[in-house]
Amino acid sequence: MSRRLEIDDLAKSYAGVDAIAGVTLAVPAGALITLLGPSGCGKTTLMRSIAGFVVPDRGRIRVDGKDLLALPPEKRSTAMLFQNYSLFPHMTVAANVGFGLRMQRVPRTEAEPRIAEALRLTRITELSARYPAQLSGGQQQRVALARALVTRPDILLLDEPFGALDQTLREQVQIELRKLQQSLGITTLVVTHDQLEALTLSDLIAVMNAGRIEQLGPPIEIYDRPATAFVARFMGVENLLTAKLVGRDGDRLRVAVGALEATVAPPVAPIYQGPLTLAARADAVRIGAVDVPGAVGARIAFASNRGASALYELATDDGQVLQAAEERRGGALRAPGTRVGITLAGESCSIVKA
Amino acid sequence: MNAPRSYSTPVAALAGLVMAFILLPVAFIALYAFNESGYLRLPPQGLTFHWFANFFAIARFRAALEASLIVSAVVAPACLLIAVPAALALARYRFPGRDAINALIMSPLVVPGVVIGISFLSLSARVGTGLGLVPIIVAMTCFAFPFAVRALAANLHGLDPRLEEAARNLGASRFNAFLFVTLPQLRPGLLAGGIFVFVEAIDNFSIAVFLTNARITTLPVESYSYIRDFDDPTVAAMAVLLMSLSAVLVFAIDRLVGLDRFLELK
């Protein structure tokens, strides 16, 4: 049965430095949420607080309304997939997977079919008699997952689960894990610093920075409409530009970046003062002929190939440096030094909090 | 083609000579122990087990061997019982005074044996236990347990503390996590620490010599006084027995935990 996870004003500091500074978060039953952020943002501390390895200074953690903080780690039913898998080196795969059931004193007759089921779900049945040292990284990860799932935990915690896998294996395992998680309906929390992984896996993403949640939302919203400059940068937005409000167009805003103008949606969170920051992905900077009306003159300073598209570094006539992406459509790259005219596509830009 | 070696032939030859120097007495004493004549002559003459028989025929040697074995057999487990919790505390917890306690625990290792011997002689004179096995066992335990702490702490530092967390996360209590996950992985440290303490206790001379008397002696003390009084290979026979014991131990170590691993925990 799926459980709802609620975190309320959770805080923890080490030697006066906040690791998490008042985090509030509700995860609907059966959802997969990703805590995304750079190292030191507090995401691991938050996960370890849920598992019971960190005792927070204040706040609450509840699963279906039941307070977790009163319980020791072994009573929390928050199975964790450790970053390095933490398989017990002196036990076989089957013994590793069965460890949780043994601790719960589940009788052998019941435990054995459950172990077999977990091994089958993670497709490692044939490895059951091996020791961890005899397994590849991908196989170890499956064992760790089977070990976590076999106890039918309320909450599944995954700490950088794919960090040790190579790129092709990683994508395959991510999709497999997502399918398994959805079919079991198990509320899951993933910690990662990989934005692509977060976008692939999640129902919800919480982008964390300096112990706080900067933005919480579905992956598409986080990608398209970052709320802060930090989120924009972390989600790979190439251009963060200082903009000036020059007018309104219905509920949309007209802003100017130097001589460039664009009409954009209002920011996710209202901004009351100071200069505006415009987050523009490289593909929002459109390259055309010099004489297009409204275009600003620029020179191509550097060109690099991205496969299907090209990435250009542009120096505008009013002294700005911009990154622009352009579909190649089978053509060659534009030569450095070429003069072009550029415009800004407002629908691909967002106003963010600096 | 072979990879170029890091050292030149003369260096290798020098190393070989040093190794020969290290092995010379061991090899030589083995020859001497089987030598028929009590007087040394090269090449060795005859082959006899006479000196082994002689060793066991001497009542004082039998008593000393028994005493030494009792001492080591009590001291080794006692040291491990003291060392396991201490090593856990030092390797797994950060607490005020940790570095000071660590230094304190290791301090018996730098005190010269003779000073330890005299201290425990003073203690047993004051407490009134007299000399004998009990004071020897107490002194050896107090002196040798740091070896076991060191081996076990090195072993624990090499373990991943997240394995215990993983066990807790899967429903194990703190004690069960220790019993099922940590303890099985401490086997190398227990073995290394135990053997080290055992050998230290069976071979110790400088402490034991102060705590033994005419009635109760240990093997090293008894052989020392035998060497002073007699000039025959009986002690060489005893040495061969001890060396065989250590060779068996080394084989066992190699089979059970690997020699390299053992040396890391030394």
Next chain:
Amino acid sequence: MRARPYLLLVPALAALAIFAAAFALFVTVSFSTATPGTVLTHGPATLANYRSVLASPLARDTAITTLRLAGLMTLLTALLGYPLAYVLARSPSRLLRRTVLFGLVVTFLSGGVTRAYAWLIILGNKGLINQTLVALGLSPVKLAYNETGVTIGVVHFLLPFFVLTLLAALKNIPLSLEEAARNLGASRWQVFIRVVLPLSIPGLVSAASLSFAGALSAFLFPELLGGGRVHMASNVIYETILTDFNLPRVAAMAALFLVLALAALALLGLLQRRSAHLWAGAGAKT
């Protein structure tokens, strides 16, 4: 929760307390006066024992001999042990490495009495070496019952400790660093002097400290191989207690010896701590 590490330390601290009690007692004894004809002592506290020990030329000579011999033994051990440790760390032959390691550990575990005795038979006046010399028509040399014999015995005793400690440090020096130096035109000797030796200094210092501590407290070897003619601290203390059962005076000697030993080791410890972080910033793991 917070008390747990302290609880775990209780047995160890109890053992240390016994140790400390023994120590405290012997220090107290060193400030008392012997009751003649008995093992008993009586007060009041006096510095007389220390004064008499410090004033005796024997104590001064013993201190000097002990430090001098320990230094010499450590130096010889390092000179002999380094090449062996290095070859052991870098030998491409697994069989050779294992065999040498095996020999070292067996020797290491085979005990002091055994080895001191072996040297006595080899180096003695009618020992192996002198018999060979006589058989060859040469005159015998005096190898035992003097400093030469004691030094040979102690160096032999220390070598396995030294080699095994240094070996651990040498194995941590990546072979790739040596390859890089060779690749940049250094000869084997230059690689050793400029790369291996500097990187091994922390390991060398700790192996040498261990050897020095062992040499300082050497007791059995000077006792057996010195034949009463080599006065190292432990022997002088032991012989004093045997000859004139004056426990307070012996306790004072032992206390002074302990101070001397701890001071020398503290100095080495300082050196060790300084050298331990020598290359920490340079990215080399030592």
